[in-house]
Amino acid sequence: MILDSKIPQGPLEQKWDNYKKKAKLVNPANRKKLDIIVVGTGLAGSSAAASLGEMGYNVKSFCFQDSPRRAHSVAAQGGVNAAKNYKNDGDSVYRMFADTLKGGDFRAREANVYRMAECSLNLIDQAVAQGVPFGREYGGYLNNRSFGGVQVSRTFYARGQTGQQLLLGAYQALMRQVGKGSVQLFSRHEMLDLVIIDGKARGIIVRNLDTGEIERHAAHAVILATGGYGKIYYLSTLAMGCNGSAIWRAHKKGALMASPSWIQVHPTSLPQSGDYQSKLTLMSESLRNDGRIWVPAKQDENRAPNDIPENERDYYLERRYPAFGNLAPRDISSRAAKERIDAGYGTGPLKNAVYLDFSKAIKEQGKEKIKEKYGNLFDMYLKITGYDAYKEPMMISPSAHFSMGGLWVDYELMTTIPGLFALGEANFADHGANRLGANSLLQASVDGYFIAPYTIANYLADEIHTGKISPDTPEFEQAENAVKKQIQDLMNIKGTKTVDYFHKTLGKLLYDYCGLARNEKGLQYAIQEIRKLKQEFHKDVRVSGQVNTMNAELEKAGRVADYFEIGELMCYDALTRNESCGAHFREEFQTPDGEAMRNDAEYQFISAWKWTGENGEPELIREPLIFEEIQPTVRSYK
Amino acid sequence: MDLHLKIWRQKDRKSEGKLVNYDLKGLNPHMSFLEMLDTLNEKLIIEGDEPVEFDHDCREGICGQCGMMINGIAHGPLKHTTTCQLHLRSFKDGETILIEPFKAEAFPVKKDLKVDRSAFDRIISSGGFVSVNTGQAPDATAIPVTHQTAEEAFDSAACIGCGACVATCKNGSAALFTSAKITHMALLPQGKEERSKRVLDMVAQMDAELFGHCSNTEACEVECPQGISVLNIARMNFEYNRALFFNKKG
Numbered sequence: 108m109i110l111d112s113k114i115p116q117g118p119l120e121q122k123w124d125n126y127k128k129k130a131k132l133v134n135p136a137n138r139k140k141l142d143i144i145v146v147g148t149g150l151a152g153s154s155a156a157a158s159l160g161e162m163g164y165n166v167k168s169f170c171f172q173d174s175p176r177r178a179h180s181v182a183a184q185g186g187v188n189a190a191k192n193y194k195n196d197g198d199s200v201y202r203m204f205a206d207t208l209k210g211g212d213f214r215a216r217e218a219n220v221y222r223m224a225e226c227s228l229n230l231i232d233q234a235v236a237q238g239v240p241f242g243r244e245y246g247g248y249l250n251n252r253s254f255g256g257v258q259v260s261r262t263f264y265a266r267g268q269t270g271q272q273l274l275l276g277a278y279q280a281l282m283r284q285v286g287k288g289s290v291q292l293f294s295r296h297e298m299l300d301l302v303i304i305d306g307k308a309r310g311i312i313v314r315n316l317d318t319g320e321i322e323r324h325a326a327h328a329v330i331l332a333t334g335g336y337g338k339i340y341y342l343s344t345l346a347m348g349c350n351g352s353a354i355w356r357a358h359k360k361g362a363l364m365a366s367p368s369w370i371q372v373h374p375t376s377l378p379q380s381g382d383y384q385s386k387l388t389l390m391s392e393s394l395r396n397d398g399r400i401w402v403p404a405k406q407d408e409n410r411a412p413n414d415i416p417e418n419e420r421d422y423y424l425e426r427r428y429p430a431f432g433n434l435a436p437r438d439i440s441s442r443a444a445k446e447r448i449d450a451g452y453g454t455g456p457l458k459n460a461v462y463l464d465f466s467k468a469i470k471e472q473g474k475e476k477i478k479e480k481y482g483n484l485f486d487m488y489l490k491i492t493g494y495d496a497y498k499e500p501m502m503i504s505p506s507a508h509f510s511m512g513g514l515w516v517d518y519e520l521m522t523t524i525p526g527l528f529a530l531g532e533a534n535f536a537d538h539g540a541n542r543l544g545a546n547s548l549l550q551a552s553v554d555g556y557f558i559a560p561y562t563i564a565n566y567l568a569d570e571i572h573t574g575k576i577s578p579d580t581p582e583f584e585q586a587e588n589a590v591k592k593q594i595q596d597l598m599n600i601k602g603t604k605t606v607d608y609f610h611k612t613l614g615k616l617l618y619d620y621c622g623l624a625r626n627e628k629g630l631q632y633a634i635q636e637i638r639k640l641k642q643e644f645h646k647d648v649r650v651s652g653q654v655n656t657m658n659a660e661l662e663k664a665g666r667v668a669d670y671f672e673i674g675e676l677m678c679y680d681a682l683t684r685n686e687s688c689g690a691h692f693r694e695e696f697q698t699p700d701g702e703a704m705r706n707d708a709e710y711q712f713i714s715a716w717k718w719t720g721e722n723g724e725p726e727l728i729r730e731p732l733i734f735e736e737i738q739p740t741v742r743s744y745k
Numbered sequence: 746m747d748l749h750l751k752i753w754r755q756k757d758r759k760s761e762g763k764l765v766n767y768d769l770k771g772l773n774p775h776m777s778f779l780e781m782l783d784t785l786n787e788k789l790i791i792e793g794d795e796p797v798e799f800d801h802d803c804r805e806g807i808c809g810q811c812g813m814m815i816n817g818i819a820h821g822p823l824k825h826t827t828t829c830q831l832h833l834r835s836f837k838d839g840e841t842i843l844i845e846p847f848k849a850e851a852f853p854v855k856k857d858l859k860v861d862r863s864a865f866d867r868i869i870s871s872g873g874f875v876s877v878n879t880g881q882a883p884d885a886t887a888i889p890v891t892h893q894t895a896e897e898a899f900d901s902a903a904c905i906g907c908g909a910c911v912a913t914c915k916n917g918s919a920a921l922f923t924s925a926k927i928t929h930m931a932l933l934p935q936g937k938e939e940r941s942k943r944v945l946d947m948v949a950q951m952d953a954e955l956f957g958h959c960s961n962t963e964a965c966e967v968e969c970p971q972g973i974s975v976l977n978i979a980r981m982n983f984e985y986n987r988a989l990f991f992n993k994k995g
Contacts, residue, residue, distance in 0.1 A: 179808070181809075232884055608787075
């Protein structure tokens with residue numbers, strides 16, 4: 108199988124324009140003949156559903172939450188990037204493209220990354236027009252701040268709740284279409300399978316989470332905008348319901364999965380404090396604009412942070428990466444924290460944290476200024492930990508966060524299944540092996556607002572004579588029966604261990620052997636252990652409650668069943684990549700001073716994986732990465 | 746620490762509910778309230794009982810999905826806090842805690858502690874937006890907004906839609922939720938064009954959903970996790986009267 112990325116011809120800065128000029132259109136009168144399913148209502152899903160609804164297509168929008176406004180984009184804190192150069196500090200689309208490509212360790216497609224930077228300009232305009240209350244200068248113009256991995260201020264923000272405000276903008280646009288009848292909303296519905304007819308994506312099977320009813324929905328195209336699968340580690344910064352099931356079911360139906368092992372570990376989350384814990388809360392990376400990160404200079408320090416004098420502190424990011432200091436990219440900052448913690452310099456009751464200290468910024472700018480910038484984050488820290496970060500440093504620690512891997516898509520954001528598109532975090536594109544801060548909201552939004560409406564029209568232009576797709580076909584029946592059987596099988600096990608027990612055990616395995624650092628022996632061990640755990644799950648899990656009613660345990664069980672398979676593939680992927688790049692740090696491949704050692708000669712490609720059946724080994728298909736504009740260089744932030 | 750829980754159990758919308766007693770021992774005071782419920786559910790599953798259904802997702806205080814009455818208070822005893830951000834250190838060892846779903850005519854119970862808050866979505870759908878299609882926007886700098894106005898609009902836009910305001914109101918009014926969106930939009934130049942139509946449509950939808958009227962007890966602001974001010978309600982009333990007075994929908 109040869110992967111065709113469909114990158115348009117022409118110079119980099121003209122590729123997207125060239126594509127749009129030549130893309131096929133659907134006549135407005137024909138759009139109402141075409142049905143589109145959008146799964147997920149985060150930034151990518153809401154913006155896509157709203158935009159396609161506005162254009163006149165019949166759209167069905169699905170989410171598992173009780174309202175589309177709850178999707179996890181709502182929790183993103185720090186900001187959204189756009190190369191507006193409002194600060195006159197030398198920013199440009201090209202510089203943003205270069206920063207993103209370098210930040211991702213040269214493991215993304217040039218054309219995709221450039222397009223994201225290009226569309227960032229429109230996104231800010233769109234969001235402001237929707238009423239997103241971004242931070243403003245006193246003169247009334249938009250303000251910016253800086254994020255990790257860059258040396259300009261290009262991050263637009265709405266206090267520490269940028270994701271919430273952008274999502275509400277997209278949600279409101281979506282609800283406007285719901286009111287007009289162009290979008291039908293199905294909240295509390297979870298996609299459990301993809302239906303393929305004659306090789307094309309033609310619908311989905313969902314479970315109504317209120318009634319337990321299994322429903323069939325048919326369409327001419329299916330969009331998956333379901334976010335990432337970082338919750339596979341159990342302890343992560345993600346919402347409890349975030350999962351990889353929709354994309355995994357699509358993978359098992361033939362869509363390739365790309366780079367599954369690239370899961371970003373965020374450097375600034377709150378540390379784990381006990382076994383009962385269900386998640387690790389993220390503190391925005393924007394805090395690193397004013398906070399200084401340090402650990403005590405001596406091991407096993409027991410003094411309170413404020414009692415440790417300046418000359419007995421190790422500001423290790425400033426020491427190791429003087430050019431970027433506390434704003435070093437996430438992979439670098441996370442690994443540097445792990446290195447200090449593992450070496451015995453960790454702080455806090457479990458010695459698993461580092462300090463993020465605002466005392467200097469408070470002294471220089473005053474408490475009120477810091478409060479205005481980050482007030483809600485300090486409040487959140489106080490609520491969760493009981494400590495006042497205005498008075499003593501925050502304790503922070505790395506934790507699993509964003510999956511750069513996902514369904515393989517071409518330039519049109521179409522998967523290897525015709526008619527199946529993947530947007531936002533559900534696809535693998537744009538971030539390479541490491542995502543720069545504030546690019547997540549951006550990618551999700553531009554995929555939905557500005558890219559999918561063009562590329563899906565290009566696909567649907569050939570579908571106008573297809574006619575209504577019927578959900579009463581053998582393909583739908585077969586998919587529905589398979590879903591019902593899986594649910595019944597899970598209910599029939601009636602074992603002795605809870606779903607959460609399995610999820611936590613799997614998460615710990617992955618964190619230890621396929622987390623911040625990996626090695627060959629550990630990955631091979633993890634694959635064997637995951638297989639054993641999966642077998643045990645299918646023999647000994649206990650799913651309580653009934654099938655035909657609301658049942659949160661059953662929802663979780665289906666997701667964890669998929670996590671075993673995703674976890675195994677993550678380990679396979681990590682095992683085959685004999686290099687260190689971005690979020691993938693193979694211990695065997697590092698420089699003498701502990702930096703990642705990339706191997707462009709052998710690994711300058713995207714790993715796309717094909718499902719070969721329950722007992723088969725996944726098959727690796729390579730998409731070579733060709734760099735015409737920027738030649739990969741050693742990534743240094745020193 | 747040990748806790749004695751009295752939890753509302755209700756099979757579905759049509760069934761009658763009742764309070765059921767549960768005891769939990771040896772809990773860590775740093776545990777969040779929802780993690781305590783997770784612990785209870787693990788125990789119930791192992792013992793062969795059905796776990797308690799409750800809504801939650803982000804567990805960071807921002808998605809607005811969690812929410813229950815704890816000892817009669819929406820989201821529990823801590824001010825300006827969602828249930829997921831409440832920790833057991835806010836309770837005493839050995840305390841009895843009463844846990845019930847949000848109660849309001851417009852929020853029917855689905856099961857146990859889960860309620861149906863889709864009425865909020867329908868209120869937004871009736872007018873809580875700026876009518877701008879994708880791709881029509883002018884350059885963002887073309888619409889200057891003063892720092893103070895943007896901050897004020899943000900204060901209203903920060904509503905998470907959890908429904909605590911409704912649950913705590915003796916009339917089950919959605920005035921705080923609706924007014925926060927009306928104020929957010931009315932303050933900004935982008936939202937001004939549709940301000941009259943918006944307030945008339947949203948208030949009409951709020952009434953159609955069987956939310957009660959606001960009688961200015963201000964309990965909603967006290968229990969709001971985001972500290973949304975009742976001044977939003979004053980602005981909604983102003984906008985409503987303005988729209989009626991000028992008798993226009995534009």
